[in-house]
Amino acid sequence: MDMFRIGLIGAGSIGARHIKAIDEVAHIELVAIADPSPAAAQLGATRNIPVFADADSMLSEADIEAVIISTPTERHHADVMTALKHRKTVLVEKPITATMAEADEVTRYAAVQGCKVLVGHQRRYYPCARTAREIIQSGRIGRLMAVSGQWTTRKDDEYYAPEWRRDIKAGPILTNLIHEIDILRFICGDITSVSAEITHHDQQFAKEDAVAISLKFANQAVGSFLLSDRTPTPWTWEMALGENVKFPKTGMNAIRFLGTRGALEFPNLVLWRHSEENGNWHHEIRPEVIETPFIDAYIAQCEHLCAVARGLEEPIIDALNGSRSLDATLAAARAAGDGTRITLSQGGDQQDGPS
Incomplete structure (x- = not known):
């Protein structure tokens, strides 16, 4: 296979994670970087590849097939639009953009340019996620009735030292929830409405200390x-699966899918069903551990980008799909802020999950 040539926009900490994945794939190479920082210049010198001050310069001068964008969220819209102007296949880190208006513009422009935009929700690439989706869709736990999950941890005090991390824009809803929303949409289908309650009574910063979110799915599950x-x-998720070496692995599941004939723990898959075919609470309920391999999702995502750019695969999550995860996350933030239930316009389309 011919070498697949990638350009990287943004060479910070997330960009470094993408570079690590690129280096693990024999037929993919990083050939250019767009980042004005001195650290990026040093990285380019070390790797003997050109470093450009901006995305437009890189895309005008470098011979590349696809672009990975790992700049701050506020930069996503401008950088994606620039890449699309040059008719490149794009992988942009999540969230796709900072606002729904920007996400809609990206989706429309990608269609006009005839280009593919992939959104970096890497959890979809894990075999456990795909297996859970198949279990739910195939009806192995019956009709999906409910989902229960949590992402609860204690960040270190130093994390909040910068003033901006105390702001509502840096709270767990807008920082962490989009990962959870996207994997729930991938497995369960589109979300039609959201409500939320928040509390600030620990740190008393502008950002929330804790939030309880209520969801309704298009398939009527709650x-x-x-x-x-x-x-x-x-x-x-990180502690359950051991995805990030910075956080100790516990193996404790954080999400449960509840159906009329069984339940599924996730991401370490445990399927619970009664001993009798049509069992109920009078019958023994037994666990079945379902083993799935652990992979480097960033490598899988990088290989998928290559396949999409060369017309061999369709995006696992494209601009429209990534926009829907952003929409549901922003809805949770709005609901938490004003105490109302937000109805999402996307609910009629269940292409992202079981009906």
């Missing part, structure tokens, strides 16, 4: 999700 960055618990 859901609840707890989110907090002030509570020491073993219940987060």
Whole structure:
């Protein structure tokens, strides 16, 4: 296979994670970087590749097939639009943009340019996520009735030292929830309405200390999700799966899918069903551990980007789909702010999950 040539826009901490993945794939190479920082210049010199001050310069001069964008969220819209202007396949870190208006513009412009935009929700690439989706869709737990989940941990005090991390824009809803929303949409289908309650009574910063979120899905299932960055618990995706070496692995599941004939723990899959075919609370309920391999999702995502750019695969999550995860997350933030239930316009389309 010919070498697949990638350009990187934004060479910070997330950009470094993408570079690590690129280096693990024999037929993919990083050939250019767009980042004005001195650190990026040093990185380019070390790797003997050109570094450009901005995305437009890189895309005008470098011979690349696709672009990975890992700049701050506020930059996503401008950088994606620039890449699309040059008719490149794009992988942009989540969230797709900072606002729905920007996300809609990206979706429309990608269609006009005939280009693919992938959104970096890497959890979709894990075999456990795909297996959970298949279990729910196939009806192995019957009709999906409810979902219960949480992302609850205690961040270190130094994390909040910068003033901006005390602001509402840096709270767990807008920082962490989009990961959870997207994986729930991937497995359960579109979300049609959201409400939320928040509390500030620990740190008393502008950002929330904890939030309880209520969800309704297009398939009529209901859901609840707890989110907090002030509570020491073993219940987060990262700790359950061991995805990030910075956080100790606990193996404790943080999400449960509840159906009429069984239940599924996630992400370490445990399927619970009664011993009898049509069992009820009078019958023994037994666990079945379902093993799935652990992979580097960033490598899988990088390989998928190559396949999409060369017309071999369709995006696992494209601009429209990524926009819907953003929409549901922003709705949770609005609901938490004004105490209302937000109805989402996307609810009629269940292409992202089971009906």
